[in-house]
Amino acid sequence: MADLVxxxxxxxxxxxxxxxxxxxxxxxxxxxxxxxxxLLDHGWSGWLSSEYEGRRDPYRGADQVRRQHALLRRIAARR
Known part of the structure; x- marks a missing residue:
């Protein structure tokens, strides 16, 4: 994470x-x-843009993006 900071x-x-x-x-x-x-510890206020790169089964991409958003919200809420 030091390189990111x-x-x-x-x-x-x-x-x-x-x-x-x-x-x-x-x-x-x-x-x-x-x-x-x-990102939060260093006061970053930019944008995250989700991009699903997994299997291309019907409806899977939308569900995976929904899960990613829920995951990110959960992490942010714990902070």
């Missing part, structure tokens, strides 16, 4: 890619707890 003053937009958020709202590939905590 170093560039945060210059970052206003982050592409928040995700491939698999499980039923318990855990991302199996991206450490969102660490990322969101770092």
């Amino acid at each position: 170093e560039v945060l003053p210059h970052v206003h937009f982050i592409q928040a890619k995700s491939a698999e958020v499980d039923d318990d709202l855990r991302d199996l590939h991206v450490p969102w707890d660490d990322i969101v905590s770092t």
Whole structure:
């Protein structure tokens, strides 16, 4: 996260890619707890833009983005 902190003053937009958020709202590939905590701890006020990169089954992408948003909200609420 130290590399992220170093560039945060210059970052206003982050592409928040995700491939698999499980039923318990855990991302199996991206450490969102660490990322969101770092962003909030350093007063970042930019934008996260969700992008689903997983399987292209019908309706799966919309559900995965919904799960990612719920995951991010839950992390932010704990802070």
